[in-house]
Amino acid sequence: MTTLLQPVVEVSRPEASGVARPEPFPEGTLQAALGGGAMADQDLFCEFLQGGVHTTLRYGDLRRGAERYAGFFQGRGVRRGEVVLIVLKHSPDLFSAFLGAMLIGAVPSFMPFPTSKQEPRLYWSSHQKLLDRMATGTLLTYGENLTAVAECTRHEGWRLLGAEQAIDAQLPFVPASVSPDQVAFLQHSSGTTGLKKGVALTHRAVLRQVRSYAERLQLRPGDRVVSWLPLYHDMGLIACFLLPLITRVPVVMMDPFEWVVSPGRLFEAIQRFRGTHCWQPNFAFHHLCRTVRPSPALDLSSMRAWINCSEPCRAESFDLFARRFAGAGVRAEHLQVCYAMAETVFAVTQTESDLPVRRLCVEPDALRVGCAVPVESDAAPSTVVLSTGTPISGLSVQIRDDQGLPVTEGRIGEICIAGDCLFDGYFLLPEETHRKLRAGWYHSGDLGFLHDGLLYVTGRKNDLIIVHGRNYYAHELEFLVNQVPGVQPGRTVAVGYFRSDVGSEEVVIIAEAPTIADSTRNDLSQQIKQALLDQAGLLVFDVHVVGAGWLNKTTSGKISRVENLAKYQAERAQAA
Amino acid sequence: MMNSDEILEKTAAIIRDTVRCGPVPISRATRAMDVRGWDSLSHTMILIQLEDGFGISLPMDRVLRLGTVGDLVELIAELTADR
Incomplete structure (x- = not known):
């Protein structure tokens, strides 16, 4: 555990040593993850489960799909550095379109596909501010949506493409030579549609995050990620698509809508494929408890980490989950917490593998006035807060007050992050970037405190x-x-x-x-x-x-x- | 065998009980978003309660296409028709 120096409280993690990591690790750019012989075509990438159909995708399938889209995009005039908004249903085509755009040096970004309950014309027109801000780019969706997009938006400067046209495209393309400091893709994960900020991430930042996070998780051959998360969300995109892709830990991927309606399918997938890692927000632990009846045949003992992330993590949710599925092999030491955000690519902190998450009982009154005071007596009123762990290697965390000055341990303030996998800025939003990213520190807007080297997240500064x-x-x-x-x-x-x-x-x-x-x-x-x-x-x-x-x-x-x-x-x- | 109105009545009671929305009117034209608290998560809870309540298994492909309570009632009527 990191020793803290008073009065400035900042935690960082030195480069881990002695932890086995998958080799060869692609250096430089994400393209290397697909090319250069780093990946054997027969290596398993993904078991894709949807509509009762199970599709096995190997790296060769992924490469061919990406090349098909790369030829299609380039043939339609998509240029290096151009933004490609991908609005497709959850399907393997998402992988192909995303990686295909990157192969020609374009900048892909997943956007949510409208649900059946959304009025299509209003859905498309809600993108207007985003289209205006970017001014030019490509929007990829299905051909049947193109008329609605054309009629409901002012899209001069935008290339509208139907994904069906890429299916039979066998066009040659010229791969783009990109530098590690070029923006690889944008993450549009926060805010309402038109006002979403595109978090710009370079190849270097993404690869550093993935390498560092894989080390912390101690990923090893035989591991399997199991996911129901959508890819437009940073947790789905990084933890369940790019991390598996780059580290060669296969992923079992389900349809998010199917999971909501039938949550037990997650457990079926874990049991069938011997899943080891699963990321999901706090509500999902409750949803599984409320909807799945544990049967004697349920076996979740292959799991090494259930990682609670993306919304405030609660001790009672973990307790509920551990109690309900203890018979299936769920143990307290497998329930982990990650504090993550798109602006650091993904993880900032992560709890220690194979150890129960540290809980701190603090005085509720002191907490309200910005101070975390541990409760000594069992009889005293207390609020339980879960640790989110220590920073992954390459990142540092500091807690700052309203004046931007670092505070002492136990004081609540804004969580600020510095390190080598920060974002490049919000795409075409220099003022917003300057407001949040100052002197190498990202000001998260989240509130928290440090105690014994561990970060605890307590609330938010913004709305x-x-x-x-x-x-x-x-x-x-x-x-x-x-x-x-x-x-x-x-x-x-x-x-x-x-x-x-x-x-x-x-x-x-x-x-x-x-x-x-x-x-x-x-x-x-x-x-x-x-x-x-x-x-x-x-x-x-x-x-x-x-x-x-x-x-x-x-x-x-x-x-x-x-x-x-x-x-x-x-x-x-x-x-x- | 229950008739369509009886199925509607029992379905509405299960929905109210599951989402704890109080005695709000629920008709065949009601959609999920008309009822406070009936979101995609509580929808799953409702489906589980309906399966238990009617002793049926709701096929997911059909469930994903439902639009109104009336559609739900029709589906349940179809699945219980042979009793």
């Missing part, structure tokens, strides 16, 4: 709401609600509402609509729900339409999220 591992900013949701006719502009609030039964935050919208009759409030509520579903891809938990003056303001005149959430909860409790 981020994490719903089932996906990030939404309250002010962006409020902006969308304000556009719905009948809502009083500026008199709307979006709040995160923690549901202990689900193990995740949900969004509640409270909107003042003074001109709307009581009898039609429900209709307005539905319109707001639909608008957020279409334009943000978010199904909110509740929309509370209220009369003028319902919302409380702070003394500085801002609508208070905390106070109005409390008022909403009180009304709900009364109604129940």
